[in-house]
């Protein structure tokens with residue numbers, strides 16, 4: 245079943261086109277990572293899906309309905325981000341109780357065990373929490389609500405490394421026990437790649453790719469060797485990333501569509517072929533230039 249369907253989704257803020265003609269479909273019970281650089285449009289996309297913002301044009305359907313101001317959609321969806329605010333008069337325990345009246349699958353026992361593990365007191369107030377503790381509480385609400393669609397926007401912002409790891413582990417464990425559709429945004433693919441099944445990469449408001457994590461790991465290949473040989477290989481294909489290694493050597497990343505014959509030919513020319521990590525590849529694909537930051541310092 246399709247949980248999210250976007251067709252030609254566009255969002256314009258004044259003169260800024262935050263999303264430009266994005267189309268994709270998410271099927272149920274998968275964890276998808278929405279990856280993109282600062283300003284790529286991740287928050288805008290997640291807010292439209294979650295019904296907080298209206299699209300400018302195109303179509304978005306969540307559980308086959310338009311999500312904007314739609315109570316039926318919001319009862320089955322939780323959007324977790326750092327802007328989550330709660331009535332100041334309620335303590336954390338009361339917030340959880342109020343959430344349980346809206347989210348019928350909320351597991352209060354799990355929420356309390358997670359609160360205890362992360363040293364959060366049910367009697368504390370949201371406003372008195374540190375940034376990292378607020379994120380931790382918000383993610384506890386997100387996990388224990390067990391909504392059919394859980395949307396996280398940079399859920400670990402402010403958390404220390406230990407809490408981040410624990411959060412992703414808790415999310416994965418609960419997801420395995422209670423499968424649901426999870427869409428989470430991050431700039432840092434290496435932090436989330438172990439729990440992702442699919443990746444949706446956006447760049448400057450446009451969909452760049454949407455594929456299984458396993459396919460992303462095979463998407464590109466790096467060639468390293470003498471610059472004269474590498475230049476020849478680069479001429480024949482689209483280069484995703486390139487850098488000089490000094491002493492007449494270069495490194496390029498290209499799409500992994502080399503034939504067995506080409507691979508043999510490259511090796512015979514003394515070129516080393518290497519895999520490219522999914523994390524590095526996402527950075528290269530979303531760089532503004534194919535040389536990355538080195539281009540700024542290059543005078544030639």
Ligand SMILES: Nc1ncnc2c1ncn2[C@@H]1O[C@H](COP(=O)(O)OP(=O)(O)OP(=O)(O)O)[C@@H](O)[C@H]1O
Nearest residue numbers: 257260261262280281282283284285286287288289
């Ligand atoms: N309320 C707004 N008014 C005007 N422009 C906005 C508004 N919200 C976002 N934008 C612009 O839309 C674009 C996408 O912003 P968005 O916050 O969706 O990106 P993002 O990928 O979530 O970024 P980050 O990773 O930095 O949080 C940016 O150019 C941003 O400046």
